[in-house]
Amino acid sequence: DARVTQTPRHKVTEMGQEVTMRCQPILGHNTVFWYRQTMMQGLELLAYFRNRAPLDDSGMPKDRFSAEMPDATLATLKIQPSEPRDSAVYFCASGPGTTIDIQYFGAGTRLSVL
Amino acid sequence: GQQVMQIPQYQHVQEGEDFTTYCNSSTTLSNIQWYKQRPGGHPVFLIQLVKSGEVKKQKRLTFQFGEAKKNSSLHITATQTTDVGTYFCAGRDYKLSFGAGTTVTVRA
Numbered sequence: 001d002a003r004v005t006q007t008p009r010h011k012v013t014e015m016g017q018e019v020t021m022r023c024q025p026i027l028g029h030n031t032v033f034w035y036r037q038t039m040m041q042g043l044e045l046l047a048y049f050r051n052r053a054p055l056d057d058s059g060m061p062k063d064r065f066s067a068e069m070p071d072a073t074l075a076t077l078k079i080q081p082s083e084p085r086d087s088a089v090y091f092c093a094s095g096p097g098t099t100i101d102i103q104y105f106g107a108g109t110r111l112s113v114l
Numbered sequence: 115g116q117q118v119m120q121i122p123q124y125q126h127v128q129e130g131e132d133f134t135t136y137c138n139s140s141t142t143l144s145n146i147q148w149y150k151q152r153p154g155g156h157p158v159f160l161i162q163l164v165k166s167g168e169v170k171k172q173k174r175l176t177f178q179f180g181e182a183k184k185n186s187s188l189h190i191t192a193t194q195t196t197d198v199g200t201y202f203c204a205g206r207d208y209k210l211s212f213g214a215g216t217t218v219t220v221r222a
Contacts, residue, residue: 035212042214043157043202056209091156101145101206105156 002026004106006092012112018080021109023092024073031095032075033103034060034067038088046090049075082113118205120213127193128221135216137186137203146186146205148177151215157202195220 005024034046047067048056069075093103119138145164149157163179170177176189200215
């Protein structure tokens with residue numbers, strides 16, 4: 001049963017600490033998305049990769065957030081330094097093709113920054 | 115820029131009744147997807163619509179893409195408690211955008 005795997009599922013950290021979230025996309029998928037979900041803002045697109053190349057990271061605060069795909073099986077989202085307003089659920093999603101926008105979401109990382 | 119609007123934001127439905135949620139865009143979309151997110155869960159892909167006027171059905175769910183490809187609807191018949199959750203649409207013109215979702219609660 002192919003699925004997108006995200007780690008960790010939960011993360012509690014203190015303000016100023018670095019946070020790294022990881023995502024393993026479904027094997028064979030060539031698009032990867034990072035989203036942030038909060039009650040106030042809903043689902044926000046942070047970054048979008050196609051064939052490991054970043055295509056759109058306009059939704060991501062550049063000063064503290066960074067997203068990378070070191071290889072086809074791993075995507076990372078880092079926050080440094082973290083702030084309480086970063087508390088949210090972060091979802092990774094992967095998709096099967098360059099012209100198809102269907103996305104399969106991971107279970108998410110629930111981040112709490114104290 | 116493109117904005118995908120969903121209405122209503124909340125839908126309270128009596129079990130057994132029908133309801134419809136709508137997704138509207140200010141620009142023409144090349145495609146639209148619908149997702150469902152259960153409370154505490156993650157969005158799950160339901161359907162993709164690509165063609166103007168396209169209608170697709172999944173059991174009690176009927177999805178429609180408008181003729182002008184600027185709007186879409188999801189109609190659920192005979193609502194059940196398993197339909198509880200938030201339904202999102204996502205559409206693409208030059209970029210992909212998610213609507214804010216319609217959160218559905220069901221009265222037994």
